[in-house]
Amino acid sequence: MLGQRAAVVGRFWKHRRHFNRLASTGSEYSREEHEQSYYKYAYIAGAAAVGMLGVQQFMRTAKLDHAKDEKDVKKLENLPMYAQEEVKKHGKDADRIWVTYKDGVYDVTDFISMHPGGDKILLAAGAAVDPFWALYSQHKTAEVLEILEGYRIGRLDVKDVPKAEPDAFSNDPERHPALLVRNAKPFNAESPPSLLTDHFYTPNELFFVRNHLPVPDIKTEDHRLTIETLNGKTIDLSVDELKKKYKSYTIGSVIQCAGNRRADMNQYKKVQGLMWEGTAISNAEWTGVRLRDILADAGIDVFDEKIKHVHFEGCDVDPTGTPYGASIPMEKARGNEVIVAYHMNGVDIPRDHGAPLRVIVPGNVGARQVKWLRKIIVSEKESDSHWQQKDYRAFSPAVNIGDELKWDTVPSIQEYPVQCAICTPAPNTKVDRDDGTVDISGYAWSGGGRGIIRIEISVDGGETWSSCEMEQEEKQDKEHMYAWTLFRTEVKIPPGVKEFNIIAKAVDRSYNTQPETASGIWNVRGLIHNAWHRVPIIVKD
Numbered sequence: 001m002l003g004q005r006a007a008v009v010g011r012f013w014k015h016r017r018h019f020n021r022l023a024s025t026g027s028e029y030s031r032e033e034h035e036q037s038y039y040k041y042a043y044i045a046g047a048a049a050v051g052m053l054g055v056q057q058f059m060r061t062a063k064l065d066h067a068k069d070e071k072d073v074k075k076l077e078n079l080p081m082y083a084q085e086e087v088k089k090h091g092k093d094a095d096r097i098w099v100t101y102k103d104g105v106y107d108v109t110d111f112i113s114m115h116p117g118g119d120k121i122l123l124a125a126g127a128a129v130d131p132f133w134a135l136y137s138q139h140k141t142a143e144v145l146e147i148l149e150g151y152r153i154g155r156l157d158v159k160d161v162p163k164a165e166p167d168a169f170s171n172d173p174e175r176h177p178a179l180l181v182r183n184a185k186p187f188n189a190e191s192p193p194s195l196l197t198d199h200f201y202t203p204n205e206l207f208f209v210r211n212h213l214p215v216p217d218i219k220t221e222d223h224r225l226t227i228e229t230l231n232g233k234t235i236d237l238s239v240d241e242l243k244k245k246y247k248s249y250t251i252g253s254v255i256q257c258a259g260n261r262r263a264d265m266n267q268y269k270k271v272q273g274l275m276w277e278g279t280a281i282s283n284a285e286w287t288g289v290r291l292r293d294i295l296a297d298a299g300i301d302v303f304d305e306k307i308k309h310v311h312f313e314g315c316d317v318d319p320t321g322t323p324y325g326a327s328i329p330m331e332k333a334r335g336n337e338v339i340v341a342y343h344m345n346g347v348d349i350p351r352d353h354g355a356p357l358r359v360i361v362p363g364n365v366g367a368r369q370v371k372w373l374r375k376i377i378v379s380e381k382e383s384d385s386h387w388q389q390k391d392y393r394a395f396s397p398a399v400n401i402g403d404e405l406k407w408d409t410v411p412s413i414q415e416y417p418v419q420c421a422i423c424t425p426a427p428n429t430k431v432d433r434d435d436g437t438v439d440i441s442g443y444a445w446s447g448g449g450r451g452i453i454r455i456e457i458s459v460d461g462g463e464t465w466s467s468c469e470m471e472q473e474e475k476q477d478k479e480h481m482y483a484w485t486l487f488r489t490e491v492k493i494p495p496g497v498k499e500f501n502i503i504a505k506a507v508d509r510s511y512n513t514q515p516e517t518a519s520g521i522w523n524v525r526g527l528i529h530n531a532w533h534r535v536p537i538i539v540k541d
């Protein structure tokens with residue numbers, strides 16, 4: 001018994017360390033693991049070729065690795081075999097929680113509190129995780145599989161091994177090759193920085209993509225939008241009825257992922273999540289009808305004090321049939337700026353961006369702007385959706401990776417803080433000293449409609465600053481500015497340096513500005529990072 005407890009404790013700490021290294025759940029881990037293996041052997045072989053290591057040493061190293069693989073196989077053969085009926089007894093209400101993956105049986109009881117998806121892992125309790133991993137392919141990396149193997153307790157009877165799941169993403173739309181893919185399934189990609197500031201309104205094909213699940217394929221003529229009142233009464237609208245029945249409005253508005261610039265925060269201290277760089281943000285003109293007009297037509301009093309929140313549900317669903325969902329406060333929902341959109345930059349919204357309907361909540365984080373909108377519900381409380389309650393919440397810097405995440409202690413993110421980033425030049429660009437100057441371009445934006453009043457650049461570590469020329473939407477004022485601000489300028493190359501940082505920061509209408517570092521805003525999920533943006537430049541003589 002003591003030996004078993006020691007093994008559990010040892011495994012817990014080993015995989016907690018692994019989990020701490022798992023700063024991102026994106027597809028880059030599989031490439032990284034592959035590259036590490038490749039370079040390991042390339043180094044040994046190369047060293048042997050130049051005499052640093054003998055051929056015998058190289059062969060001995062290879063044999064040791066091969067022997068370890070054979071030992072692991074024999075170890076697996078000695079594990080007990082379980083039937084699916086036995087696994088079922090260890091569901092979410094059991095003392096020990098078991099799951100299966102392919103032909104393995106795993107006791108994940110000690111891992112549940114560390115799972116980055118919260119208690120979603122319990123959906124597979126007593127059964128196979130295979131259908132879920134078919135949707136969340138970020139799990140299929142060498143490092144995640146290594147963590148999982150640490151919890152293996154047996155083998156699944158061959159007759160119960162689930163058949164390979166069909167690719168849930170096979171019907172996703174084609175994407176522009178210039179997008180910078182951060183995760184293939186579900187598809188997540190950034191706009192190319194070198195092209196982002198060429199257009200005030202981002203072309204649809206270059207607009208960044210944030211998907212949580214497979215992209216639904218919806219026929220516009222068959223789609224219905226349901227509005228549900230506080231007493232359960234519902235009305236349904238077709239897309240055509242929506243367009244004909246209500247007055248249309250067009251608004252320029254940014255959508256920015258809550259994890260934009262997470263990779264920067266990760267450089268300060270490890271965080272969890274997809275490693276977005278600095279262009280998980282784009283700007284578009286959206287056309288649709290005001291949300292408050294739809295609610296009023298359904299007999300809903302948008303000033304009813306009982307109604308605190310408006311929920312949105314999308315057509316994208318997980319394996320249990322649960323849709324992506326979010327909510328916003330009624331105070332925001334009744335504003336002039338919030339619309340149910342059907343056009344993006346003058347054309348039908350593309351599939352990746354929510355066709356045929358998407359709620360646009362200008363000034364709020366992208367996670368609340370639900371795509372493929374199928375249902376609107378008014379309520380006394382926030383949405384119960386996982387993405388409202390167990391994600392997109394920024395914890396205190398005191399909460400670290402591996403700690404229990406008490407989601408109810410922090411509110412869901414709605415408005416975004418002031419943000420600014422340099423798009424060109426790229427990090428580590430080499431410039432000739434004789435050129436004398438470097439051209440810079442980038443974007444700035446702040447949530448809640450707070451317009452940008454100043455963008456400043458420094459090349460001496462923040463000792464001195466210069467202001468930039470700004471491009472803004474002329475139809476929006478500083479108190480209601482939902483589109484971004486683009487900036488361009490040039491800076492002099494500092495004398496006598498071989499390298500330097502270009503630093504950018506912005507100030508919004510409320511005189512909010514960006515912190516110098518991530519020190520006071522670091523959070524375990526790497527959300528709403530907005531410290532000064534730094535781009536290193538190399539000077540050539």
